Structure formats: structure tokens, C-alpha cells
Amino acid sequence: MKINELNTNLPNKKDEEFLKINFDSLFSTEFKESKIYEFDIMGLKTIKDENSYESVLFNITKSLDENQKVLTIDKNIAEPIFLIYKIKEDETLFSNSLKIEVKENIKAQVVEVFVNSSKNSAFTVNRNIILEENASLEYVKIQDINASNSMIFANSIKQEKSSNLEITNLEFGDGFIVNSFENIINKEFVNYELNGLIKLSNDSTTATLVKTIHNEKNSTSSINYKNSLKDSSKAVVKIKSIVNETAQFTKAFQNCNTILLSDDATIFAQPHLEILIDELEASHGTTTGTLNQDQLLYLCSRGIKKEKAYEMLLNAFESTIISNIKNEIIKEFVENYKREKYV
Numbered sequence: 001m002k003i004n005e006l007n008t009n010l011p012n013k014k015d016e017e018f019l020k021i022n023f024d025s026l027f028s029t030e031f032k033e034s035k036i037y038e039f040d041i042m043g044l045k046t047i048k049d050e051n052s053y054e055s056v057l058f059n060i061t062k063s064l065d066e067n068q069k070v071l072t073i074d075k076n077i078a079e080p081i082f083l084i085y086k087i088k089e090d091e092t093l094f095s096n097s098l099k100i101e102v103k104e105n106i107k108a109q110v111v112e113v114f115v116n117s118s119k120n121s122a123f124t125v126n127r128n129i130i131l132e133e134n135a136s137l138e139y140v141k142i143q144d145i146n147a148s149n150s151m152i153f154a155n156s157i158k159q160e161k162s163s164n165l166e167i168t169n170l171e172f173g174d175g176f177i178v179n180s181f182e183n184i185i186n187k188e189f190v191n192y193e194l195n196g197l198i199k200l201s202n203d204s205t206t207a208t209l210v211k212t213i214h215n216e217k218n219s220t221s222s223i224n225y226k227n228s229l230k231d232s233s234k235a236v237v238k239i240k241s242i243v244n245e246t247a248q249f250t251k252a253f254q255n256c257n258t259i260l261l262s263d264d265a266t267i268f269a270q271p272h273l274e275i276l277i278d279e280l281e282a283s284h285g286t287t288t289g290t291l292n293q294d295q296l297l298y299l300c301s302r303g304i305k306k307e308k309a310y311e312m313l314l315n316a317f318e319s320t321i322i323s324n325i326k327n328e329i330i331k332e333f334v335e336n337y338k339r340e341k342y343v
Contacts, residue, residue: 001034001093003027003122008063009056017055020236020268021207026122026150026176030091036065037085037096037123044069049097051128054211055180057154061095061126068097068126073108080109080138080330086342087116087123087149094121099128102135104160109138109327114151117343122150129155131163138166140330144339145173147202157183159190168325169196170334174204182211183221185247190219197226197321200233200265207236214247221251226321227258228314229265240272243280250277254284259291259317291317 004010004027011018049068051058071081087094102108114123123145131137145151151173159165171177183192198206212221227235241252252275258267271284291313304312325331 008059031093064095074103097126104132133160136164145175147174149175161187162189171198217248230261234266256286
């Protein structure tokens, strides 16, 4: 089977949202079979996904499986929930859909890790995050899909009044990856943070599409991405925030910084703020460059070998994203993460 044979509306690289993203090779790949990736968790409720979404990326998983599992967190737990997904079968199209519900006044942490040892396979993933009033969730995703494989991750968010959501998205793989994060903020005093680190090498390609719509006052969104690209890798980062007339006293921040570590690495960064009111705080910016040569020379002048100084500066650039992780168990997990443990 092929994705472009599915009876659904698919993204097109000619559409404004998907400019600079080429889906052709993935959508035309002939997979020997399609499978639902089953969760290794007992007792999860299954529901039909009847939601409508801003992005058509959700259509792929929904057309393969209209059902989704529901992970409900209704009590405070001492340690984070870790979900590890390992793709092993070759030439297989996997789908997986999960709703994460955090109940009123509950604080939770969830980590999802996506790795594979397969060849010419793909993973399409839908995630719904629902936070009730005064709920708080720290969510971390690690993607480490190797070459010749693909992954599409589509995330939709709904936050009730005074809820707090902190997402950290870490991209380490060598495959073709597309991420979508959409959050339509319809309640007051919502806090939404999305921090991302895209660390690529070889011929890997990652696209990240972030859309945030503020419809209610006194809400905050902060989107911060850092890209570290070497060899012939390519990253596309599109961050769009819309602040409507009803969203007075909103705070909307965007930032995207990139270090290119080779002449062939490519970044397409597109921050976009659409503001329809005056009573707000907002900023956006993007930078692209190489490692600071003055800092490199300074470290070398202090007796540090050039290779070590290079590594120190790169780690300092990348670690600012990981340092935003609040939970110490998760932070230690990320700092010590090695692909070899899971494949």
C-alpha cells in the first residue's frame, strides 16, 4: 500500500503551510503492510476520534485507524510516565493515536521516545493533549528515527482556564520527520511553552510546523527552537502565532536560532506573528550562523584543544533547551539518553 492511495486529503508541498517540505518519496513508497502500533499499557479506554483539526496531517493516521487510546491522569504521581515505541519491521506503515487527559488540579509528566531498527518503514502518530482547569503537564518527546525511515507526528492541544503545558521536542534522527503542534487557546490564564532542539546530521530532514491561536485574554505562549545542523541535513521551522481581537493582554513570544556546522546544511526558518490588538507583549526573531570563532579562539588560548573547545560551545548552545526541563528525573533521562539502549 501507499499513503497517496489513502482515501483522505493529504498535505501538498504547494500549499502555503507545507512549502519547502517534500512528501513525494514518503507518500509514493510501497509498504508491504499497514499496522496499528499497540500500546503496552493495560486498561486504556478506546474511543473514536471524531475531532476536526487545523492540519491535514492528522488525516493520515485517522484514515488508517479512526480509533484512539485514552490515557487519563486523575491523580498526582511521584514519577513521570515513560512510553517507549520501537519500530522493528521493515517496509511497514505503522499508525498510533493517543489522547492524554490531565484532570483538574493534577500535575503530571509524560515522556515519549520513538526509535527504530527497521528499514523503509514509516510511523504516523496523532496526539491529543487535554488539560482541565488548573492542570499542569510537562511533556517530552524524543524522536530518533534512522535513515530510510519516516515519521509524521501531529499534536493537537486543548487547555482549560489556568492550565500549564510545557513541551520539549527533541529531534535526533536521520530520517524524514514532520512535526505539527497546534494549540487554539480559548481560555484565560493559559500558559503554553514549546521548546525544541533539532540536532541533525547526514542527509536527514526535519520539518516543524507550530500554530498557536490566542482567542482569550491573559494567556501566554512561548515557542523557542534551536537547530544544530551538520553534513547535508535540512530543517524547516515554521512558527505561526495569531492573536485575535478578544485576546487582550496576551503574551506571545517566538525564537529560532540555528548553527550550521557544514556548508551543505540548510535551514528554512519562518517566524510569523499576526496581531490584531494593541494590548499585548509580543516578540519574534530568528538567527542563523556558525559557532562563535572568537569564543573558540579564546578557549584554545586557554590550553583547550580545538576539538574539545568546539564540543563545549556546541553543548552550551544545545543545552539551553534541555535545561528548561523542570522534572529532574526527565532531565537526567534526556542527558543520559543513548539510542543504543533501545534498538
